[in-house]
Amino acid sequence: xxKISVTIDDKKLDVDVGKTILEVCKExxxxxxxxxHLKGLTNTGACRLCLVEIEGVNKLLSACTTKITxxxxxxxxxxxxxxxxxxxxxxxxxxxxxVCSVCVANGKCDLQKLGYKTEMDHIRYPYLxxxxxxxxxxxxxxxxxxxxxxCTRCVRACSEVEGAYNWNxxxxxxxxxxxxxxxxxxxxxVTCTSCGKCVHACPTGAIWPKAIVQGQLExxxxxxxxxxxxxxxxx
Amino acid sequence: MSKKKxxxxxxxxxxxxxxxxxxxxxxxxxxxxxxxxxxxxIVDGKELPEVDIVLVEGSVTSDEHLxxxxxxxxxxxxxxxxxxxxxxxxITGMRNxxxxxxVFDTAYINAxxxxxxxxxxxxxxxxxxxxxxxxxxxxxxxxxxxPGCPPDADTIFYVLFEFLNDRIPNLSEVKKLRYG
Numbered sequence: 001x002x003k004i005s006v007t008i009d010d011k012k013l014d015v016d017v018g019k020t021i022l023e024v025c026k027e028x029x030x031x032x033x034x035x036x037h038l039k040g041l042t043n044t045g046a047c048r049l050c051l052v053e054i055e056g057v058n059k060l061l062s063a064c065t066t067k068i069t070x071x072x073x074x075x076x077x078x079x080x081x082x083x084x085x086x087x088x089x090x091x092x093x094x095x096x097x098x099v100c101s102v103c104v105a106n107g108k109c110d111l112q113k114l115g116y117k118t119e120m121d122h123i124r125y126p127y128l129x130x131x132x133x134x135x136x137x138x139x140x141x142x143x144x145x146x147x148x149x150x151c152t153r154c155v156r157a158c159s160e161v162e163g164a165y166n167w168n169x170x171x172x173x174x175x176x177x178x179x180x181x182x183x184x185x186x187x188x189x190v191t192c193t194s195c196g197k198c199v200h201a202c203p204t205g206a207i208w209p210k211a212i213v214q215g216q217l218e219x220x221x222x223x224x225x226x227x228x229x230x231x232x233x234x235x
Numbered sequence: 236m237s238k239k240k241x242x243x244x245x246x247x248x249x250x251x252x253x254x255x256x257x258x259x260x261x262x263x264x265x266x267x268x269x270x271x272x273x274x275x276x277i278v279d280g281k282e283l284p285e286v287d288i289v290l291v292e293g294s295v296t297s298d299e300h301l302x303x304x305x306x307x308x309x310x311x312x313x314x315x316x317x318x319x320x321x322x323x324x325x326i327t328g329m330r331n332x333x334x335x336x337x338v339f340d341t342a343y344i345n346a347x348x349x350x351x352x353x354x355x356x357x358x359x360x361x362x363x364x365x366x367x368x369x370x371x372x373x374x375x376x377x378x379x380x381x382p383g384c385p386p387d388a389d390t391i392f393y394v395l396f397e398f399l400n401d402r403i404p405n406l407s408e409v410k411k412l413r414y415g
Binding site: 093097099100101102103106107112115116119121122123124126127129131 | 316319322323324325326328329331332370372373377380382384406407412413414415
């Protein structure tokens with residue numbers, strides 16, 4: 001495969017052509033914060049956490065959706081990026097109900113870990129307190145909109161891996177919500193196969209199995225990538 | 236070096252943070268060597284005197300809390316928000332999703348245990364709940380925050396000990412940053 005030279009955080013690297021900045025960083029042990037990225041699913045660049053500075057480009061670009069090109073000079077840990085990552089995690093927490101102490105995912109949550117990584121100790125923005133519903137109509141799983149950060153990993157796992165197309169996104173901005181079918185209760189879905197992939201893809205306590213208690217939640221988001229790899233081998 | 240004065244206050248919280256504070260166990264002796272505890276919910280103290288450090292548990296939920304926190308701010312050199320309620324409003328703030336009237340009616344009238352005979356208490360001596368619960372930093376300047384529900388005793392002791400030795404603690408640096 002053709003190799004190109006790039007510089008990431010003052011480190012010169014020879015990398016394969018055609019990869020995203022995020023893939024290259026991961027392969028070379030350069031940590032980049034992500035929330036909406038999940039290996040095995042297409043990238044959407046929704047969470048804005050993986051923003052990087054590229055010399056000669058006058059705006060920050062998301063590492064997960066930007067293909068690496070020859071002679072790029074990329075910086076991933078500048079003060080500006082750290083500041084933006086902190087703001088992003090604060091805004092996640094300020095939007096809906098992310099009260100960790102009464103969350104099923106407490107201690108096992110990617111959003112919580114993100115807060116620790118960005119060194120967020122308090123939130124400088126006013127909380128929005130939107131009215132969000134908790135859908136318990138499915139016999140095995142719960143969808144709690146209060147904990148959702150709209151990463152859409154469940155939507156992509158459902159359509160791209162399971163092929164069921166149960167999940168989708170409704171409305172915009174503050175009123176944006178994940179919906180099952182045509183905004184009907186999850187338990188009444190005609191498309192959901194109850195496979196549970198969305199449960200594992202969800203990084204927070206927004207989708208979880210009923211058969212667990214607080215602190216016992218175990219999610220295996222890596223199964224999505226494993227499945228995709230195994231399917232490629234079969235082809 | 237003269238002894239410092241510290242105080243702890245309990246506003247709109249469950250007192251869990253104070254329980255966690257008590258869990259520093261015998262290390263309270265190390266604190267006592269460096270400081271006098273001049274007021275806390277288990278010490279009889281009428282008004283908060285001037286202090287070097289005050290740990291405030293809980294969020295601002297009533298007119299009384301607001302008066303108290305404004306007074307605390309005047310009296311304290313360093314105001315530390317102790318626990319998730321003080322820092323983020325946490326569970327206490329979850330009533331912000333509802334109107335205050337709905338909250339009162341749910342608790343005092345419509346709760347099953349009231350047998351439909353309840354009434355909302357309205358004695359003038361009682362504190363008045365604010366429409367919305369707010370964390371401390373929305374009404375006063377907060378100098379340091381210790382999130383956690385409750386924060387670990389180790390974390391509370393670390394912060395106190397650093398302040399008492401005239402150092403600024405850093406929770407991320409010592410891997411003690413935690414919510415929930």
